[in-house]
Amino acid sequence: MKFIVLRWPAATRWVIFALLACLALVPQAAATRHPRYGGTLRVELRESAISFDPRTWKPGTLESSANEKVAALVFDRLVALDNYGHFQPQLAAEWSHDAAARRWQIRLRDGVKFSDDTPLTGADVVAALQPLFPATIQLSASGNTLAVQSASPLPDLLELLASGRYLIYRAQPDRTLAGTGPFFVAEAAAPSSDGKTAHYVLKASENCWAGRPFVDAIDLTLGLPALRRLLDLQLGKTDLIELAPELVRRAAQENLRVWASTPVITFGLRIDASQSAASNPRLREALSYSLDRTTMANVLLQKQAEPAAALLPQWLSGYAFLFDVDNSLDRAKAIRATLLPSLAAAAEPLRLRVDASGELPKLLAERVAVNARQAGMTVQVMNRPVQRDAGAAAPANESAAGLHLFAWHVTSLSPRLELDAFLTALGQSDPSSVETSVEVGQLYARERRILEDRRVLPLVALPEYAGLSATVRNWLPARWGEWHLADVWLDLPEPAPSAANSPVTAIPQQLAPSGAKP
């Protein structure tokens, strides 16, 4: 037998070796460029408990925003607003309205099924949305068509339906809610013994009308402290976290991926008549002038927030820049000097109750107290140990507070409706006047009237922050903070063949919805 020996020049051998090495790396490199299915997205959130039932949410609260963020993974809306300001059909395939925008007709998408494989009907939509609307707005369904009849014009119905708690669900006999969204709740672990943490597992819905999400499941852990979440992200124990504003700089310094929404949370002071001194407009004016919002945003919050002079953020209203941040300590002192001692909180301090939970509201409240003291006014901060909603009543044995520090999360993409909800929650709305116009000038005039009365003093506007691991790809959230986790895929190493199907096959048959992949 004769062997033929091929002899290659040395340089040629090296070239061939390099080419082979490149070919071996091509699939790996390709994996980082193209979406892929599989994997579990681990998410850690601040709130210790969430509710999937939109009827129980209190619009504007931070808790409600967390609920909305998670519920949007399970439920769908009729329409959605993309980052370019265009409404995109979701469960609604098309819509129309009359000239006065009082009657709307919405045709639902065909073939949409809930996670329990039952079809979506118009009656389901009416049952889900009608409890959220006032009595002046009536919904009716006829087959696959939904009719919305309002006593007053509803020009911004689509903005309303594209945000907040207007999600479509069906109440099951066991009082659980089924959705049409990309995920369904596969596991809800009981809260920890101290009630501070909870755990959910959301599985990908195989028969979602929008197609199966990339990740197989979302592992959701609730109630972890801010620093723990950050450390988990650093250590690779999680893929996506809610990042506390005070840790944003630290995360950035440590080269972590940080995402920020547009400013969606407004911290401010609400002044009511619980304390007589607080009813004095001159005192409110002095207090307003004493507030150093710029320092709050730039120093205390390390430039992670913006000084807020308006109730609605600039991105939502478009006119917020017209309001000035009127900080003038000298003017505050001058006004304070003109007040009687009894009105200047000299005898009895103005009590400032922190209605929002967390360290940041407390820090802001203390800064308000320091600012007020510089102007000669005494403000006593009353911390609230338990988490409380913005409009919740104080305990009976607690001294009445004239000042309240609140946090408001944008709840609607309609400036008019957002302002309505904001003022209603703060108890500043005027029931006699119903504003239906979406004209910017009228909204501006309305907001200016409110701000000039100084019963509501915005302090800072804060974005939502998220920390992401390097494996999270296709991260395309809405600017106003809505996470689109169905679009996210994980850049994981190629799984071994034996384990390739394990995340999917591990799903129990009764929980794994059947359906075609997109």
Next chain:
Amino acid sequence: MSFRTKLFLVFLVTVLASVSLVAYGVTHYTQTAFEEMDAQRTQALVTQFKREYAQRGEAVLQEVKNIANAEITLRMAIDLARPNADQSTYVRDANGAAQDHNLDFVQFVNSDGTLISSAQYPARVGYKDEWVTARKDWNDTPAFLRKEELPDGVELSLTVVRALPVGDKTLYIVGGRRVDQHFLASLALPEGMRALLYRNLEPNFSPTALTDKDGAVAQADRFQPLIEQVQKQSRAQSEPTAQRIDWTSNAAESETFNAIPLAGPNNELLGVLLAGSSQKELVLLTRQIVKISAAVAGAAILIGLLISWWVSSRITKPVEELAEGAREVATGRWDTRIDVRGSDEIGQLATAFNDMTRTLASQKEKLVQTERVAAWRELARRLAHELRNPLFPLQITVENLQRAKQLEAKQFLEVFNESTATLKAELANLNTIVTRFSDFSKMPAPHFAQVNINESLRNAIRLFEPQFNEVGKPTITPEFFLAEPLPEVEADPDLLHRAFQNLVLNALDAMPAGGTLTVRTSENNGNLRIEVTDTGKGLTPEECSRLFTPYYTTKLQGTGLGLAIVQSVVSDHHGTISVSSEEGRGATFRIELPQHQPGGISRPKQDAPAVRPLSTFAAASD
């Protein structure tokens, strides 16, 4: 109270006093020693407390130095020294430094006094802390106490400031630990001691400013005098002021508190540390000693009691034997002898007693013999005297009769008749004399019956009524002061009647010139008293003492037996008789008779002597 009892009591009191004195002395001096020891212990604790406090300051100082020497701090200082440095970058650095170095308070202050970062009050960031930049020698300043402003009030802080110069700028690092209940809890204090802290943040005493390691202090008002005393004292004075506080009535619950003033950098009083030392151990120890002392004292007293009883018995037994012997001698047993034990004074006394009784017996025998002889002589003399008086007329009469033989028959007959009459009379007189003596010697034994004394007295006096108003003689007036009703007595009515007759007769003889005879009766403690008073010339004391002696009389014609008979009757009735008199003012005879006789009425008198003493056999009439 017997001599033994007295002696026993004396011993007992002596033992009690001695034991009590010793017990008190032991307790007192022990307690004093314990108190001195406790004071020394408390002083040591206070010193330890101050040392501990100083060590805490050293610990804070070291941590602040560590912060100042850390690389991250140096970078901050360098960065902040640059123009237009972004101070917000370091807003949260104080938090990290506080956590890393286990400090409650950390602040970074820029050269111009601007607060860059604050762990305890981040809301103040951006404001000026000019007290930091006002001083330049921070690196030589040890830990000091200061008021730390916090969002929810003011706290005390053990603070250290260090300066970190970079170029012409300086970064100040202010670190401290909260001086509060946790600070107190971290102090290593010995058993029985506790520490309290008063935060002197208000001008007047505030109970809520007082805390211990567990928080608020119960009954904080009790500390007000001590705190106010410290507040009034000179701030520079660092000597502790002490006060004892009794929490309850139980002294073991008491505590002694030493107040240590804590001054700030400008010598202002910012706090008062109260080092409390429990009195429990001392009190319990003292109580234990008192208990032991009491037990020992009790045992000593018991033993002393027994020894006292034994010693007193031993001492008094010979004396009691002597007393018993004396009593026996008094009853007439002259041959009584007692045992002689030992040769001490008691033994000598017993020997002397025995000698005395022996001598007394001998002397008594001699005296009896002498008295018997004297009695016989007196009887012979009195008898001779009594008999001589009638014999002399008899002799004269007989001689006259013999001489009358020579006279005529008529004259002889006259003489003879006269002489025989005289002879008869004198013989009758002789017979009377003999009868009296015979009657006295035959004093009968009393036969008791219920007798009304008043009635008996009236009967006796009624017999003499003719003599009271006899013509030609001075009048005697009887007066009666008889108690009515007077209980009857058990007596022999005949003997009593005879005794009363003799008394009345004696009184009549005492009042030859007339007078008043007063008779009184009364009841006195179950006895009846009879008084017979005359208004005669009275008696001398010497006469009074011999008045009841048989055959003694002050009268020319008396036998000296009348009052002797009275005394014999009274004595047979277990009564007493006495006489009181002043010369010239008469005499009073007083008789005390018991209502009841030993043995009762029916029983004949058994104890009457079968043979009366010789002196009572003499018979005479007053």
